[in-house]
Amino acid sequence: MITMIRVVLPFHLRNLARVYDEVELEINSAQNGPVTLGALLDAIELRFPVLRGTIRDPDTLKRRPFVRFYACKEDLSHEPPETPLPPEIVTGAEPFFIMGAMSGG
Amino acid sequence: MSRARVLVGTRKGAFILTADGTRKDWEVSGPHFGGWEIYHVKGSPADPDRLYASQTSGWFGQILQRSDDGGKTWEAVSNEFKYDGNPGTHQWYDGTQHPWEFKRVWHLEPSPSDPDTVYAGVEDAALFKTGDGGRSWQELPGLRSAKGKIWQPGAGGMCLHTILLDPIRPEEIFVAISAAGTFRSDDGGVTWRPVNNGLKSPYELPDPDAEVGHCVHRIARHPSRSGVLFMQKHWDVMRSDDRGDSWHEVSGNLPSDFGFPIDVHAHEPETIYVVPIKSDSEHYPPDAKLRVYRSRTGGNEWEALTKGLPQRDCYVNVLRDAMAVDSLDPCGIYFGTTGGQVYASADSGDTWNPIVRDLPAVLSVEVQVLA
Numbered sequence: 001m002i003t004m005i006r007v008v009l010p011f012h013l014r015n016l017a018r019v020y021d022e023v024e025l026e027i028n029s030a031q032n033g034p035v036t037l038g039a040l041l042d043a044i045e046l047r048f049p050v051l052r053g054t055i056r057d058p059d060t061l062k063r064r065p066f067v068r069f070y071a072c073k074e075d076l077s078h079e080p081p082e083t084p085l086p087p088e089i090v091t092g093a094e095p096f097f098i099m100g101a102m103s104g105g
Numbered sequence: 106m107s108r109a110r111v112l113v114g115t116r117k118g119a120f121i122l123t124a125d126g127t128r129k130d131w132e133v134s135g136p137h138f139g140g141w142e143i144y145h146v147k148g149s150p151a152d153p154d155r156l157y158a159s160q161t162s163g164w165f166g167q168i169l170q171r172s173d174d175g176g177k178t179w180e181a182v183s184n185e186f187k188y189d190g191n192p193g194t195h196q197w198y199d200g201t202q203h204p205w206e207f208k209r210v211w212h213l214e215p216s217p218s219d220p221d222t223v224y225a226g227v228e229d230a231a232l233f234k235t236g237d238g239g240r241s242w243q244e245l246p247g248l249r250s251a252k253g254k255i256w257q258p259g260a261g262g263m264c265l266h267t268i269l270l271d272p273i274r275p276e277e278i279f280v281a282i283s284a285a286g287t288f289r290s291d292d293g294g295v296t297w298r299p300v301n302n303g304l305k306s307p308y309e310l311p312d313p314d315a316e317v318g319h320c321v322h323r324i325a326r327h328p329s330r331s332g333v334l335f336m337q338k339h340w341d342v343m344r345s346d347d348r349g350d351s352w353h354e355v356s357g358n359l360p361s362d363f364g365f366p367i368d369v370h371a372h373e374p375e376t377i378y379v380v381p382i383k384s385d386s387e388h389y390p391p392d393a394k395l396r397v398y399r400s401r402t403g404g405n406e407w408e409a410l411t412k413g414l415p416q417r418d419c420y421v422n423v424l425r426d427a428m429a430v431d432s433l434d435p436c437g438i439y440f441g442t443t444g445g446q447v448y449a450s451a452d453s454g455d456t457w458n459p460i461v462r463d464l465p466a467v468l469s470v471e472v473q474v475l476a
Contacts (some may be wrong), residue, residue: 012140012165013165053166054166054168064165065166
């Protein structure tokens with residue numbers, strides 16, 4: 001099943017990826033299984049190789065400490081990569097947010 | 106007429122300043138990569154329009170940028186700095202062992218002869234090299250074999266911040282690490298040994314004469330005198346006349362021998378510059394006067410250069426990578442401050458002018474002379 005997911009990147013990652021609005025990512029979920037958080041992050045890095053290493057560690061795939069994932073007013077930052085994305089995200093009704101965590105500087 | 110181009114890395118972006126050979130009127134472009142920490146920007150001696158920039162962020166990690174047109178446009182190249190094999194551990198602040206972890210690129214040193222070859226000094230301290238213009242990076246792991254297990258971070262992190270390449274003797278490379286010391290390779294970076302004999306750190310190390318562990322802030326040398334090295338250590342300004350095999354102190358009459366940058370005049374190998382800072386606990390100039398000190402005797406005898414620099418109420422610092430010299434005649438000297446000013450002298454330090462002020466805190470300054 002092919003789904004189109006809307007992603008809102010933070011300012012600095014939009015600049016790096018050279019996009020100026022939310023992006024739409026096509027994800028082909030394996031054997032019609034759920035679209036997962038990890039699959040979405042894979043798709044982002046595939047579409048924008050320059051973002052590899054900026055959202056998660058390229059080796060361990062652990063989220064960078066000051067990056068947050070929000071969806072449907074929920075914080076998915078601490079969820080494992082196999083976590084299914086909410087239906088509103090998978091259908092494109094709601095965007096998936098990647099944010100820089102609040103901290104000074 | 107030749108032109109000068111100054112590459113400034115700051116806490117919130119990179120800035121590029123250009124002027125003709127008189128170095129009086131400067132045009133400022135930037136910020137490039139606004140909002141990111143730009144630890145270092147440096148051009149290739151073999152192709153001055155080839156620039157490399159270390160772009161880093163506490164949120165989004167390390168990006169490495171390359172420009173092929175003198176900074177008008179940029180392309181992100183590889184940001185994968187993977188230690189060779191299992192890097193093991195080094196000493197941590199509390200004396201325990203801590204895994205080696207890549208944090209950021211502090212310093213980029215392009216090869217004198219090949220625009221695609223660049224060395225990168227990183228935190229946690231290691232030396233990487235690219236031979237393909239930044240598309241891939243490989244560690245030179247022999248460096249960490251030089252007692253890396255007992256290296257320990259300083260307050261600013263365990264960073265490899267200085268890389269000296271020699272166009273005549275490419276097999277010889279020097280690096281400096283805080284807080285491990287100075288290291289030399291005689292085989293192009295394959296094997297390394299500490300060269301810290303003569304350094305004394307009585308207030309920082311249990312053994313003041315330890316082989317490694319010294320907080321070297323910067324080393325510099327003149328291209329025509331590759332065996333003569335100058336060092337600004339945490340405390341002490343030092344000199345070596347035998348390729349680092351031994352060091353002796355040349356702090357002489359400096360008001361404080363604590364500081365960060367040190368550089369050598371482009372045409373006078375015995376003329377050197379430092380910016381004294383009050384102490385390790387008070388990172389601002391002695392007496393609140395910003396003074397560059399120049400020695401025309403290779404150390405020991407120093408004169409204060411003050412004309413055009415603030416001589417009251419000045420509490421900025423000048424970081425280790427924030428001083429550079431150009432090869433014009435007279436030699437130009439440049440330095441940037443944590444207060445956001447970049448000062449330049451077009452007469453070897455006799456007089457100074459701010460060529461830009463009110464930038465974010467300056468992390469690095471480099472200068473190129475363009476035909």
